[in-house]
Amino acid sequence: MDLYEHQARQLFEEYGILVPRAEVTDSSKKAREIARRLGGRVVVKAQVKAGGRGRAGGVKLAADPAATELTARQILGMDIKGHRVRKVMVAEPVEAAEEFSVSYVLDRATGGFLALASARGGTEAGAAAVRRPERVARVPVDPAEGVTSSKAAGIAAAAGLPPQSVDTLVRLWQVLVREDALLVEVDPLVRTRQGRIVALDGRITLDRNARFRQARWGVEHTEHDDPLEAAAAARGLTYVRLDGEVGVIGNGAGLVMSTLDMVAGRGARPANFLDIGGGASARLLADGLSVILSDPSVRSVLVNVFGGITACDTVAEGIVQALDTVRLTRPLVVRLDGTNAARGRAILDERAHPLLEQAATMETAASRAAELAGEG
Template sequence: MDLYEHQAKELFQRHGIEVPAGGVATTPSEAREIAARLGAPVVVKAQVRIGGRGKAGGIRAAPGPAAAEQEAGRVLGMDIRGHRAHAVLVEAATAPAAEYYAAYLVDRAEGAFLAIVSRHGGMDIEEVAATSPDAVARVPVDPLTGVDAATARLLAERAGLPEEAAGTLERLWRVMVEEDALLVEVNPLIRTAEGRIVALDGKVTLDGNAAFRHDHPAPPPSAGLEDRARAKGLNYVKLDGRVGVVGNGAGLVMSTLDVVAGAGAAPANFLDIGGGASAQVMADGLEIILSDPDVRSVLVNVFGGITSCDAVATGIVSALDLLGERGLARPIVVRLDGNNAEAGRRILGEAAHPAVRQVPTMDGAAELAAGLAAGA
């Protein structure tokens, strides 16, 4: 379960990690009240569970209460990569003297924990690793010993962080293990001119299987695509590309993502409708994908087994009927094979929807979807 920034910072405070003073607002007037209470220049930050807020205009500086109200009015309701901002975090602006990166995560490939710490913060860690690999310390963490004071000092030293950051690294580890987290990330972790170490941002993913051990508040409802998909029981993950992908079975969907990438395009999502998906599930999935403003084309790749291709085709037709003119906005490439494939192709052919193109092979369908996305 991904937390919003303000929820992550509440956990940080519980474990003695300093964060900027602030509050959460759901209306512009509330943002003004929080800024007035803080009595300082503030930053208004969209609360969405996805990165890229700054680039999308979801983080705005405000010198005072009136400006905070104005900026909150601009940010509230903003759609950021399919996630709508229903709340903003208004917090005191904190000037960094230096910015760092710190994260703990579960390394599934190694079956262990991994610490990633860098003296370069405020940018994507992938970019830092590519341009300055020596500036990133990647250190496996023994789950039996964890990160004690000595290990935290070693992490800080290896990454080029000041000694005073070691205490915060130790406390971040406590967040990781005591809150049953899968990821704890701070970018940037800053040092102020006075030498204070402050978590200027926060990202925490909790292990839902351990929820019974905690009193963590559930994330408030939102209109984000992943939230909407979850409410419909769909296995959906938002990605950064332009080709929407639907498949039945996680293995087939993963293969489809690879084929789309091989065709020169980036997938916009992972969506597995499952092995026994009904026409309604197909319709729900397609509606979610076509609601994503990043999607330029859609690839439906289904191999009929338990899932019958005629049910999939009926779901596609039902979804497009439901969407009306919205269903004409993006081309949909369909590849059906396996159980009742001929019947499914016939249903789509008879419907003759102008957005639908049928292609018999997975490679051919991916190439067409990639080309349509590039030309959109």
């Protein structure tokens, strides 16, 4: 269950993480009043559960209350990647000396978490990560140990974040654990000229299995705006829709994120994040393929699985059964590695679907999926 930015901001504030002063409204006239209370010059931000709001025109600076009313009127009602803007957040602007990005994400393959951090943040962070993936630090976090001050200092050092960020890294971990979250992300996390660390944006995904402890948000606040994300959630899938053309399925958050980077590095854009976890059953694969193929922007699909607890031959059998359930309408590239990989590849060879092909490595699989997407 994804929270809106203003809800994530509320949690950050409750846990002692610095955030800009802000208020939320569904009225352009009230936006004008909020701007007056905040000092006049503000940032107006569309409240939708989608990335790329800035590029879509959903985040704008307003010089004064009158401009704020006009800007809010322009943003309210916009359609951003299929999400209708019903509310805006009006926030005080913050001048940043440096921008970073930080997130904690569940890694189902290892049964732990990953800390992902970069000394680059903001709208160009994704492109920078593709050009220089080594700049994104990926630090495993043992759930039993958690993120202590010492662990946070290690994450900051690995990513090139300033020492002042350590306390915020610890507090973000507390949000993840105490609020039953699967993902906590801040991009950008900034250092101001005065040396303060401030979260300018936030994204939180809550674990639906802990819904009984999350009544504070209400059903209307945790429903998915995007119909594909809603369909995936109903099937128990960890799915996030992106704006690309290569559908991605993997087992484990770390592997999926590496696959997204690999696809982007081959000149294509990933269409989604989909983690089927360690138990890659036929039902999960069928549901995952069904959701991805329902996205009209998808031109090819990449399944990248490393066999561990679930062996590759079991995964291959699941893919075969899924193909009997789901009509494959776009090319499917499969890479299997790990336990019983040879047997798994043989099973897929026997299936011999005209749109199914295999790749020996993640690199060749990503290249082929990108090539097929380019061919349309």
